Amino acid sequence: MTEEGFFYKPFSHVYVERRAMDREITEKILERLPGAALVPVDSYMDLFGRKKQNPAAARRNQALILAVKEGELIYPGAPVCQDFGNSHFYYTSCEMNCLFDCEYCFLKGMYPSGYHVIFVNIEDYFEKTEELLRRHPLYLCVSYDSDLMASERLTGYVRLWSEFTGRHAGKKGTGRLLTEIRTKSAPGKIWEELTPYKNVIFAFTLSPAGIIERYEHGTPSLSARIESAAKALDRGFPVRLCFDPIIVCSSWREAYADMVSQVSSSIDMRKLVDVSVGSFRISAEYLGRMRRAMPGSALVQYPYEISSGYYHYPRKLMEDMEGFLTGQLAAHMDKEQIFRWDNQ
Amino acid sequence: MKKFQCFGGNSICLTVTGAGPGQAACAAAHILTLKGAGRKDYMINFGSCGAEKFPALSVGDTFLCRKIMDHASGRTYYPDLFIDPSFPEADLISLAKPYDGSQARKPENVPLLYDMEASFLYQAASLFMGPDHMFFIKAVSDFGEEKIDAGGLKAACRAHEGELVDFIRKLAAYGQADHEDREEENERLLRLAEDLHCSETMRQQLISYARYFRAAGIDVESYIGEKYKDGVLPCRDKREGKRLLALMRKELIP
Numbered sequence: 001m002t003e004e005g006f007f008y009k010p011f012s013h014v015y016v017e018r019r020a021m022d023r024e025i026t027e028k029i030l031e032r033l034p035g036a037a038l039v040p041v042d043s044y045m046d047l048f049g050r051k052k053q054n055p056a057a058a059r060r061n062q063a064l065i066l067a068v069k070e071g072e073l074i075y076p077g078a079p080v081c082q083d084f085g086n087s088h089f090y091y092t093s094c095e096m097n098c099l100f101d102c103e104y105c106f107l108k109g110m111y112p113s114g115y116h117v118i119f120v121n122i123e124d125y126f127e128k129t130e131e132l133l134r135r136h137p138l139y140l141c142v143s144y145d146s147d148l149m150a151s152e153r154l155t156g157y158v159r160l161w162s163e164f165t166g167r168h169a170g171k172k173g174t175g176r177l178l179t180e181i182r183t184k185s186a187p188g189k190i191w192e193e194l195t196p197y198k199n200v201i202f203a204f205t206l207s208p209a210g211i212i213e214r215y216e217h218g219t220p221s222l223s224a225r226i227e228s229a230a231k232a233l234d235r236g237f238p239v240r241l242c243f244d245p246i247i248v249c250s251s252w253r254e255a256y257a258d259m260v261s262q263v264s265s266s267i268d269m270r271k272l273v274d275v276s277v278g279s280f281r282i283s284a285e286y287l288g289r290m291r292r293a294m295p296g297s298a299l300v301q302y303p304y305e306i307s308s309g310y311y312h313y314p315r316k317l318m319e320d321m322e323g324f325l326t327g328q329l330a331a332h333m334d335k336e337q338i339f340r341w342d343n344q
Numbered sequence: 345m346k347k348f349q350c351f352g353g354n355s356i357c358l359t360v361t362g363a364g365p366g367q368a369a370c371a372a373a374h375i376l377t378l379k380g381a382g383r384k385d386y387m388i389n390f391g392s393c394g395a396e397k398f399p400a401l402s403v404g405d406t407f408l409c410r411k412i413m414d415h416a417s418g419r420t421y422y423p424d425l426f427i428d429p430s431f432p433e434a435d436l437i438s439l440a441k442p443y444d445g446s447q448a449r450k451p452e453n454v455p456l457l458y459d460m461e462a463s464f465l466y467q468a469a470s471l472f473m474g475p476d477h478m479f480f481i482k483a484v485s486d487f488g489e490e491k492i493d494a495g496g497l498k499a500a501c502r503a504h505e506g507e508l509v510d511f512i513r514k515l516a517a518y519g520q521a522d523h524e525d526r527e528e529e530n531e532r533l534l535r536l537a538e539d540l541h542c543s544e545t546m547r548q549q550l551i552s553y554a555r556y557f558r559a560a561g562i563d564v565e566s567y568i569g570e571k572y573k574d575g576v577l578p579c580r581d582k583r584e585g586k587r588l589l590a591l592m593r594k595e596l597i598p
Contacts, residue, residue, distance in 0.1 A: 007427060252598070
């Protein structure tokens with residue numbers, strides 16, 4: 001039933017922790033959502049941590065929670081994630097959940113809730129990052145558990161992380177802090193507004209057009225993302241392309257070859273920082289939850305194989321797909337720039 | 345044996361819980377168990393409530409509760425706000441005894457109501473369904489000081505009867521559309537597992553393939569039908585069954 005007025009509109013309600021009320025970022029966000037009903041709450045976990053939630057329904061009628069995050073804010077990077085040869089690989093989450101709705105997203109299995117959470121104490125994240133930097137250099141991914149660029153108009157967090165990282169650029173521009181901001185967005189104007197720091201990498205996740213249409217709901221087209229990446233590169237921003245996850249489809253060779261052809265005709269791939277290649281893989285625990293919640297998703301219900309607690313494509317298929325894509329990319333860039341997920 | 349008055353047909357069941365936390369929780373647990381309620385079912389709690397004075401608030405005004413606070417425990421419960429019953433919103437405090445004004449608190453940005461059932465119903469129903477399947481709709485009957493008579497209570501509850509009935513009908517229709525009957529499909533799967541001479545591992549594999557075929561819209565019925573026609577099914581033994589399972593994977597799954 002899709003009768004007009006039967007469902008609340010997305011962001012019709014904003015739940016705000018009382019301790020988050022007087023923060024500058026909270027006020028800015030609320031200004032940008034003038035029609036939303038404000039619901040004061042004691043703790044975001046009273047909503048986010050409830051049992052038997054329906055994350056799919058929550059994404060359809062997404063509500064926002066503004067909260068203050070305490071405790072650990074910076075975490076060691078997960079083994080299934082690419083570290084691009086960096087030691088001291090960490091990630092952080094100043095937002096939870098994403099405005100996009102990709103069927104294969106691990107967030108659907110990791111979080112009990114589909115509510116979008118923004119932690120408004122961004123200055124605490126910067127403080128914790130600086131604490132770590134006093135001990136060792138840091139490769140920090142800040143857009144894993146959300147797509148910061150997608151919610152940039154609400155939060156301004158891409159700009160804030162970029163400026164913060166730029167302050168740690170050092171004399172040569174590389175410094176002790178290297179930040180990656182990953183996105184499926186296709187922004188245009190932002191490349192004229194931000195400063196291109198050498199130690200802030202913008203990583204665009206790309207998939208063939210058919211995969212985007214079928215599984216990456218709400219995201220910009222492949223063409224739009226390529227155009228945005230090309231513009232960023234032209235304006236001197238370090239750009240990475242992430243061909244991850246590779247998703248099987250009936251003519252996957254043609255689909256991925258077409259995609260690489262489209263990318264290489266718009267972007268001089270030798271100018272990229274690097275690219276990453278990896279087929280779909282996910283923890284068994286997360287996929288279990290996703291399978292229960294998404295019986296209609298062929299991608300989630302696909303009979304993956306399991307090893308060491310992670311589901312993945314059958315080994316031969318995995319090797320074929322990753323090897324094929326790596327070969328396609330190697331025609332346009334140095335092999336040293338291609339990072340393939342270590343699936344051993 | 346039914347302990348609570350229950351009225352209804354196949355898709356809607358109306359239970360009169362009676363007043364008070366114990367009654368509410370018992371009624372919910374009893375009826376939801378009796379009816380085999382689960383994640384696909386919905387619960388609407390409708391009743392009267394007291395209220396703090398609030399601008400333009402009158403007896404008979406009816407609200408959807410966005411937040412339910414349990415006075416005794418201090419815990420707060422949040423039914424999801426996905427489906428819109430088209431009532432204005434209020435916060436609710438569930439008390440262990442009738443609101444008499446002494447438990448007064450200051451409303452925030454919406455009216456503040458008082459009852460004796462909602463938080464207990466929420467907790468009981470949580471054992472059966474998620475927070476996106478519960479609705480708490482309350483009609484203001486008093487502001488704490490005055491005595492309420494049966495006539496006044498009835499009038500308050502009937503003030504927005506039309507909107508409530510309309511919402512119940514829409515929700516029932518929506519819930520029916522959401523429900524899929526898989527009994528026939530499960531029986532076919534069971535038969536196929538027997539004809540493949542499935543071990544437990546093979547059975548689990550078959551189930552995972554079946555889930556994929558259903559999600560991908562693959563017409564496995566025709567495929568299996570051909571195998572029966574060609575005499576490939578039923579298989580003679582487990583070895584043949586395993587081979588056919590592997591063939592199914594190769595031919596139907598990319």
